[in-house]
Amino acid sequence: MKTSLIILAVLMISLMIPASAFAASGTSSISVTPTGVTVPAGSSGSFNYKVNLISGSTWGTQISVSAPSGITVSFSDSSGDPPFSGTATVVVARTVAPGTYTVEISATGDDPSSSPATLTIDVTNATVSSPPPVTPAVHVNYVPFVVGGLSIALFIVFLVLFAIFFSGYAFVIRFLSFVITAATSIYLIVFDHILFTAAYDHWLGLVVYLILSIVMFVISLLGSSGLRTSSLYALAAGNVLLGILMISDAIAGLPVSSLAGVTKNVGWNYLFGFGTTSISTVSISLAFTILLIFTGIYAGSSFASARSHSGR
Numbered sequence: 176m177k178t179s180l181i182i183l184a185v186l187m188i189s190l191m192i193p194a195s196a197f198a199a200s201g202t203s204s205i206s207v208t209p210t211g212v213t214v215p216a217g218s219s220g221s222f223n224y225k226v227n228l229i230s231g232s233t234w235g236t237q238i239s240v241s242a243p244s245g246i247t248v249s250f251s252d253s254s255g256d257p258p259f260s261g262t263a264t265v266v267v268a269r270t271v272a273p274g275t276y277t278v279e280i281s282a283t284g285d286d287p288s289s290s291p292a293t294l295t296i297d298v299t300n301a302t303v304s305s306p307p308p309v310t311p312a313v314h315v316n317y318v319p320f321v322v323g324g325l326s327i328a329l330f331i332v333f334l335v336l337f338a339i340f341f342s343g344y345a346f347v348i349r350f351l352s353f354v355i356t357a358a359t360s361i362y363l364i365v366f367d368h369i370l371f372t373a374a375y376d377h378w379l380g381l382v383v384y385l386i387l388s389i390v391m392f393v394i395s396l397l398g399s400s401g402l403r404t405s406s407l408y409a410l411a412a413g414n415v416l417l418g419i420l421m422i423s424d425a426i427a428g429l430p431v432s433s434l435a436g437v438t439k440n441v442g443w444n445y446l447f448g449f450g451t452t453s454i455s456t457v458s459i460s461l462a463f464t465i466l467l468i469f470t471g472i473y474a475g476s477s478f479a480s481a482r483s484h485s486g487r
Contacts, residue, residue: 201231
Protein backbone atom coordinates (compact mmCIF):
# COMPACT_ATOMS: atom_id res chain seq x y z
CA MET A 176 0.00 0.00 0.00
CA LYS A 177 2.76 2.39 0.90
CA THR A 178 4.66 1.52 -2.24
CA SER A 179 1.63 2.31 -4.38
CA LEU A 180 1.21 5.69 -2.73
CA ILE A 181 4.87 6.60 -3.40
CA ILE A 182 4.62 5.65 -7.07
CA LEU A 183 1.44 7.67 -7.41
CA ALA A 184 3.06 10.73 -5.86
CA VAL A 185 6.06 10.54 -8.17
CA LEU A 186 3.81 10.31 -11.22
CA MET A 187 1.80 13.36 -10.13
CA ILE A 188 4.95 15.45 -9.54
CA SER A 189 6.43 14.47 -12.93
CA LEU A 190 3.26 15.58 -14.66
CA MET A 191 3.60 19.07 -13.08
CA ILE A 192 7.25 19.61 -14.33
CA PRO A 193 7.75 20.63 -18.01
CA ALA A 194 9.46 18.10 -20.17
CA SER A 195 12.08 20.63 -21.18
CA ALA A 196 13.52 20.49 -17.67
CA PHE A 197 14.90 17.01 -18.21
CA ALA A 198 16.96 17.55 -21.39
CA ALA A 199 18.76 20.09 -23.57
CA SER A 200 16.20 22.37 -25.18
CA GLY A 201 17.84 23.30 -28.48
CA THR A 202 20.83 24.66 -30.40
CA SER A 203 22.29 28.13 -30.87
CA SER A 204 24.87 30.01 -32.94
CA ILE A 205 27.50 32.52 -31.79
CA SER A 206 29.00 35.35 -33.86
CA VAL A 207 31.59 38.11 -33.24
CA THR A 208 31.94 41.58 -34.74
CA PRO A 209 34.50 42.38 -35.99
CA THR A 210 36.09 39.03 -36.68
CA GLY A 211 39.59 40.41 -36.15
CA VAL A 212 41.23 42.93 -33.82
CA THR A 213 44.74 44.39 -33.53
CA VAL A 214 46.15 44.61 -30.03
CA PRO A 215 49.69 45.70 -29.01
CA ALA A 216 51.39 43.36 -26.56
CA GLY A 217 50.71 44.58 -23.04
CA SER A 218 47.46 46.25 -24.08
CA SER A 219 43.81 45.37 -24.71
CA GLY A 220 41.08 45.54 -27.35
CA SER A 221 37.36 44.80 -27.63
CA PHE A 222 34.74 43.23 -29.89
CA ASN A 223 31.00 42.52 -29.84
CA TYR A 224 29.43 39.07 -29.60
CA LYS A 225 25.88 37.67 -30.02
CA VAL A 226 24.27 34.33 -29.20
CA ASN A 227 21.13 33.41 -31.22
CA LEU A 228 18.75 30.45 -30.81
CA ILE A 229 18.61 28.25 -33.91
CA SER A 230 16.24 25.47 -32.83
CA GLY A 231 14.31 24.29 -29.84
CA SER A 232 13.46 26.39 -26.83
CA THR A 233 15.69 28.64 -24.78
CA TRP A 234 17.55 27.32 -21.80
CA GLY A 235 20.67 28.20 -19.87
CA THR A 236 23.70 28.80 -22.15
CA GLN A 237 27.30 29.73 -21.24
CA ILE A 238 30.18 31.06 -23.33
CA SER A 239 33.52 29.27 -23.35
CA VAL A 240 36.82 30.40 -24.88
CA SER A 241 39.83 28.59 -26.27
CA ALA A 242 42.73 31.08 -26.44
CA PRO A 243 46.54 30.84 -26.71
CA SER A 244 48.65 31.37 -23.61
CA GLY A 245 48.98 35.02 -22.65
CA ILE A 246 45.66 36.04 -24.26
CA THR A 247 42.62 36.45 -22.03
CA VAL A 248 39.03 37.12 -23.16
CA SER A 249 36.31 38.30 -20.77
CA PHE A 250 32.61 38.92 -21.52
CA SER A 251 30.15 41.48 -20.21
CA ASP A 252 27.53 38.64 -20.02
CA SER A 253 29.06 35.17 -20.05
CA SER A 254 25.75 33.29 -19.73
CA GLY A 255 22.04 33.72 -20.44
CA ASP A 256 19.04 32.47 -22.37
CA PRO A 257 19.48 33.01 -26.14
CA PRO A 258 19.28 35.42 -27.72
CA PHE A 259 21.70 37.65 -25.78
CA SER A 260 24.71 39.78 -26.69
CA GLY A 261 27.42 41.95 -25.16
CA THR A 262 30.94 43.29 -25.42
CA ALA A 263 34.09 41.24 -24.87
CA THR A 264 37.55 42.49 -23.87
CA VAL A 265 40.78 40.95 -25.14
CA VAL A 266 43.86 41.39 -22.94
CA VAL A 267 47.26 40.50 -24.43
CA ALA A 268 50.17 40.02 -22.04
CA ARG A 269 53.38 41.97 -22.71
CA THR A 270 55.24 38.66 -23.05
CA VAL A 271 53.19 37.57 -26.11
CA ALA A 272 55.33 37.71 -29.25
CA PRO A 273 54.05 39.74 -32.21
CA GLY A 274 52.04 37.64 -34.67
CA THR A 275 48.55 36.44 -35.62
CA TYR A 276 46.62 34.33 -33.12
CA THR A 277 43.23 32.59 -33.31
CA VAL A 278 40.66 32.48 -30.50
CA GLU A 279 37.63 30.12 -30.63
CA ILE A 280 34.45 31.17 -28.84
CA SER A 281 31.63 28.68 -28.29
CA ALA A 282 28.20 28.55 -26.72
CA THR A 283 27.85 25.63 -24.32
CA GLY A 284 25.17 24.32 -21.95
CA ASP A 285 21.60 23.37 -22.83
CA ASP A 286 21.62 25.42 -26.07
CA PRO A 287 25.11 24.72 -27.46
CA SER A 288 26.42 26.20 -30.70
CA SER A 289 26.96 23.84 -33.58
CA SER A 290 30.34 25.45 -34.38
CA PRO A 291 32.54 28.02 -32.60
CA ALA A 292 33.06 31.62 -33.72
CA THR A 293 36.64 32.45 -34.71
CA LEU A 294 38.32 35.69 -33.67
CA THR A 295 41.68 36.64 -35.22
CA ILE A 296 44.02 38.70 -33.03
CA ASP A 297 46.98 40.51 -34.60
CA VAL A 298 49.49 41.17 -31.83
CA THR A 299 51.92 44.00 -32.51
CA ASN A 300 54.98 45.22 -30.66
CA ALA A 301 54.40 46.48 -27.15
CA THR A 302 53.55 50.14 -26.98
CA VAL A 303 56.13 52.29 -25.24
CA SER A 304 54.67 55.28 -23.53
CA SER A 305 56.53 58.41 -24.42
CA PRO A 306 57.92 60.31 -21.45
CA PRO A 307 56.51 63.77 -20.95
CA PRO A 308 58.40 66.42 -22.87
CA VAL A 309 61.26 67.87 -20.90
CA THR A 310 61.51 71.62 -20.89
CA PRO A 311 65.15 72.45 -21.46
CA ALA A 312 66.76 74.41 -18.71
CA VAL A 313 67.49 77.98 -19.66
CA HIS A 314 71.23 78.39 -19.67
CA VAL A 315 72.43 81.87 -18.81
CA ASN A 316 75.91 82.68 -20.06
CA TYR A 317 77.50 84.96 -17.48
CA VAL A 318 80.93 85.18 -19.13
CA PRO A 319 80.21 88.30 -21.24
CA PHE A 320 78.69 90.16 -18.28
CA VAL A 321 81.42 89.20 -15.81
CA VAL A 322 84.28 90.04 -18.18
CA GLY A 323 82.56 93.15 -19.49
CA GLY A 324 81.66 94.37 -16.01
CA LEU A 325 85.22 93.90 -14.73
CA SER A 326 86.64 95.64 -17.80
CA ILE A 327 84.34 98.64 -17.36
CA ALA A 328 85.17 98.83 -13.65
CA LEU A 329 88.91 98.71 -14.37
CA PHE A 330 88.52 101.35 -17.08
CA ILE A 331 86.93 103.75 -14.58
CA VAL A 332 89.28 102.90 -11.69
CA PHE A 333 92.46 103.22 -13.78
CA LEU A 334 91.22 106.43 -15.39
CA VAL A 335 90.78 108.08 -12.00
CA LEU A 336 93.80 106.43 -10.40
CA PHE A 337 96.37 107.39 -13.04
CA ALA A 338 94.88 110.85 -13.52
CA ILE A 339 95.45 111.69 -9.84
CA PHE A 340 98.37 109.54 -8.73
CA PHE A 341 101.65 108.30 -10.19
CA SER A 342 102.28 111.58 -12.00
CA GLY A 343 106.02 110.91 -11.65
CA TYR A 344 105.60 107.80 -13.78
CA ALA A 345 103.07 109.32 -16.17
CA PHE A 346 105.37 109.28 -19.19
CA VAL A 347 106.34 105.62 -18.82
CA ILE A 348 102.74 104.58 -18.18
CA ARG A 349 101.51 106.68 -21.11
CA PHE A 350 104.16 105.20 -23.41
CA LEU A 351 103.21 101.61 -22.49
CA SER A 352 99.52 102.42 -22.83
CA PHE A 353 100.10 103.94 -26.26
CA VAL A 354 101.96 100.83 -27.48
CA ILE A 355 99.31 98.45 -26.14
CA THR A 356 96.28 100.40 -27.41
CA ALA A 357 97.93 100.88 -30.81
CA ALA A 358 98.77 97.18 -31.07
CA THR A 359 95.26 96.02 -30.11
CA SER A 360 93.69 98.57 -32.47
CA ILE A 361 95.84 97.34 -35.37
CA TYR A 362 94.91 93.73 -34.52
CA LEU A 363 91.19 94.50 -34.55
CA ILE A 364 91.43 96.54 -37.75
CA VAL A 365 93.25 93.74 -39.56
CA PHE A 366 91.70 90.57 -38.12
CA ASP A 367 88.20 91.44 -36.91
CA HIS A 368 86.25 90.69 -40.09
CA ILE A 369 82.90 90.97 -38.32
CA LEU A 370 83.77 94.52 -37.28
CA PHE A 371 84.69 95.40 -40.86
CA THR A 372 81.67 93.81 -42.56
CA ALA A 373 78.87 94.22 -40.00
CA ALA A 374 79.97 97.41 -38.21
CA TYR A 375 81.98 99.34 -40.75
CA ASP A 376 81.41 102.68 -38.98
CA HIS A 377 82.97 101.21 -35.85
CA TRP A 378 85.87 99.83 -37.87
CA LEU A 379 86.41 103.23 -39.53
CA GLY A 380 86.20 104.98 -36.17
CA LEU A 381 88.90 102.69 -34.79
CA VAL A 382 91.13 103.56 -37.77
CA VAL A 383 90.63 107.28 -37.08
CA TYR A 384 91.37 106.73 -33.38
CA LEU A 385 94.61 104.90 -34.20
CA ILE A 386 95.82 107.65 -36.58
CA LEU A 387 94.98 110.46 -34.17
CA SER A 388 96.54 108.57 -31.25
CA ILE A 389 99.82 108.20 -33.16
CA VAL A 390 99.79 111.84 -34.31
CA MET A 391 98.96 113.22 -30.87
CA PHE A 392 101.54 111.00 -29.18
CA VAL A 393 104.26 112.21 -31.55
CA ILE A 394 103.25 115.84 -30.97
CA SER A 395 103.32 115.26 -27.20
CA LEU A 396 106.96 114.25 -27.59
CA LEU A 397 108.25 116.62 -30.27
CA GLY A 398 105.91 119.62 -30.31
CA SER A 399 106.27 122.93 -28.58
CA SER A 400 105.24 123.29 -24.97
CA GLY A 401 101.77 124.55 -25.85
CA LEU A 402 101.22 121.87 -28.49
CA ARG A 403 102.40 119.17 -26.08
CA THR A 404 99.88 120.23 -23.49
CA SER A 405 97.07 120.40 -26.05
CA SER A 406 97.97 117.00 -27.51
CA LEU A 407 98.00 115.43 -24.04
CA TYR A 408 94.54 116.78 -23.28
CA ALA A 409 93.42 115.55 -26.69
CA LEU A 410 94.80 112.09 -25.93
CA ALA A 411 93.00 112.06 -22.58
CA ALA A 412 89.70 113.14 -24.16
CA GLY A 413 90.03 110.78 -27.15
CA ASN A 414 90.70 107.73 -25.01
CA VAL A 415 87.85 108.57 -22.65
CA LEU A 416 85.56 108.95 -25.67
CA LEU A 417 86.65 105.60 -27.12
CA GLY A 418 86.06 103.88 -23.77
CA ILE A 419 82.58 105.42 -23.44
CA LEU A 420 81.67 104.35 -26.98
CA MET A 421 82.76 100.76 -26.30
CA ILE A 422 80.73 100.66 -23.08
CA SER A 423 77.72 102.18 -24.86
CA ASP A 424 77.95 99.58 -27.64
CA ALA A 425 77.93 96.79 -25.09
CA ILE A 426 74.93 98.16 -23.21
CA ALA A 427 72.91 99.39 -26.22
CA GLY A 428 73.59 96.28 -28.34
CA LEU A 429 75.77 97.70 -31.15
CA PRO A 430 73.03 100.03 -32.43
CA VAL A 431 75.08 101.44 -35.35
CA SER A 432 75.70 98.05 -36.96
CA SER A 433 73.93 95.21 -38.75
CA LEU A 434 74.47 93.08 -35.63
CA ALA A 435 71.88 95.09 -33.69
CA GLY A 436 69.11 92.76 -32.53
CA VAL A 437 70.71 89.61 -34.01
CA THR A 438 70.81 87.97 -30.58
CA LYS A 439 69.87 89.00 -27.08
CA ASN A 440 72.66 90.97 -25.36
CA VAL A 441 74.51 91.08 -28.68
CA GLY A 442 76.84 93.87 -27.52
CA TRP A 443 78.07 92.01 -24.46
CA ASN A 444 78.28 88.74 -26.38
CA TYR A 445 80.32 90.18 -29.24
CA LEU A 446 82.74 92.35 -27.24
CA PHE A 447 83.27 90.13 -24.19
CA GLY A 448 81.98 86.66 -25.16
CA PHE A 449 85.45 85.03 -25.32
CA GLY A 450 84.20 82.26 -27.61
CA THR A 451 81.27 81.27 -25.39
CA THR A 452 78.80 82.86 -27.83
CA SER A 453 78.21 82.30 -31.54
CA ILE A 454 79.47 85.78 -32.50
CA SER A 455 82.64 85.95 -30.41
CA THR A 456 86.15 84.55 -30.37
CA VAL A 457 88.72 84.46 -27.60
CA SER A 458 91.25 86.58 -29.50
CA ILE A 459 88.83 89.33 -30.54
CA SER A 460 87.22 89.57 -27.10
CA LEU A 461 90.66 89.68 -25.50
CA ALA A 462 91.66 92.53 -27.81
CA PHE A 463 88.53 94.53 -26.96
CA THR A 464 88.99 93.88 -23.23
CA ILE A 465 92.64 95.02 -23.28
CA LEU A 466 91.75 98.04 -25.41
CA LEU A 467 89.01 99.16 -23.03
CA ILE A 468 91.14 98.79 -19.90
CA PHE A 469 94.20 100.50 -21.37
CA THR A 470 92.24 103.40 -22.84
CA GLY A 471 91.42 104.23 -19.22
CA ILE A 472 95.11 104.01 -18.26
CA TYR A 473 96.12 105.95 -21.38
CA ALA A 474 93.56 108.67 -20.69
CA GLY A 475 94.48 108.98 -16.99
CA SER A 476 98.23 109.15 -17.58
CA SER A 477 97.76 111.63 -20.46
CA PHE A 478 95.66 113.87 -18.24
CA ALA A 479 98.29 113.67 -15.47
CA SER A 480 101.03 114.61 -17.97
CA ALA A 481 98.92 117.50 -19.30
CA ARG A 482 98.48 118.93 -15.80
CA SER A 483 102.22 118.67 -15.19
CA HIS A 484 102.97 120.58 -18.40
CA SER A 485 100.37 123.20 -17.57
CA GLY A 486 101.91 123.77 -14.13
CA ARG A 487 105.35 124.49 -15.50
